[in-house]
Amino acid sequence: MTDITLYDYWRSSAAYRVRIALGLCGLEYKSVPVNLLEGEHKSESYRALNPQGFVPTIEIDSLLFTQSLAIIEYLAELHPDAGLLPGDALDRQRVRALSYAIAMDIHPVCNLSVAKFAKSIAAKPDDMPVAWFHKFIGEGLAAYEGMLAQQSPSPFSLGDAPTMADICLMPQLYNARRWEVDLSNMPRILTVEENCNRHTAFQAAHPDQHKPQG
Ligand SMILES: N[C@@H](CCC(=O)N[C@@H](CS)C(=O)NCC(=O)O)C(=O)O
Structure with a gap:
C-alpha cells in the first residue's frame, strides 16, 4: 500500500474508526475533509466516490472502498500483525x-x-x-x-x-x-x-x- 486518501469528517464516528485502524497498521494517509454540516457528502462529485453519500470513503492505490467495518477488515487481512x-x-x-x-x-x-x-x-x-x-x-x-x-x-x-x-x-x-x-x-x-x-x-x-x- 503506497498511496492512501481518506475522505474524512473530523466528528464522524465511522471515519474516526478508520483513522484509528490506519494508525494501528502504521499507515500514513492524506485526509480530504468532507463537511457533513454543509452537505458536501450529498454532492454529485462525492456520491461518485461513495454512492451512499456517507463518510468515510478511502482510496488505496487508486481503488475506492466504502463502509468502515469492511475497510477495517480489509486492512486487517493485509496487516494481520496489527491485530x-x-x-x-x-x-x-x-x-x-x-x-x-x-x-x-x-x-x-x-x-x-x-x-x-x-x-x-x-x-x-x-x-x-x-x-x-x-x-x-x-x-x-x-x-x-x-x-x-x-x-x-x-x-x-x-x-x-x-x-x-x-x-x-x-x-x-x-x-x-x-x-x-x-x-x-x-x-x-x-x-x-x-x-x-x-x-x-x-x-x-x-x-x-x-x-x-x-
Ligand atoms: N455503515 C457506514 C456508516 C457511515 C455513516 O453513517 N457515516 C456518517 C458519519 S459517522 C455519515 O456520513 N452521515 C451523513 C448523514 O447521515 O447524512 C460505515 O460504517 O461506513
Missing part, C-alpha cells in the same frame, strides 16, 4: 459481535440524517436530539458493558491489545461524552477507554486532532 482481528476464530467472532453491537445497532439510529428526520416528526421536538441519543447510546453501551462482563476482565475489549471492537467503541464513547450520556455504571468500558486513551493510534485519530482550524 485488528484476532488470529483465533472464536476471538474473532467475539470481536465482530462487539463491533457490530456498536456499528450496526447504535450508530445507524444516531446518524445525523436519522436524528434530523426523527426531530422533524417528533411529538416533543424540543427533547430532540438529547433524549434520542441518551436512549440509544445509553442502552447500547449498557449492552456492550454486559457483553464485556460475560468475558474475563482484560485491558481492552478482548485481550491485551486493541482490536476492531475498541476501534468501534472509542468513537461511540466520544459521542456519548459529547451528549453527556451517563457512563458511571460501565466500569469495564471505562477501563478500556482509559487504556485506549494511552495508545498513540487512538490519540492521533481523536477528533480534536482533525478539527478544522479557525
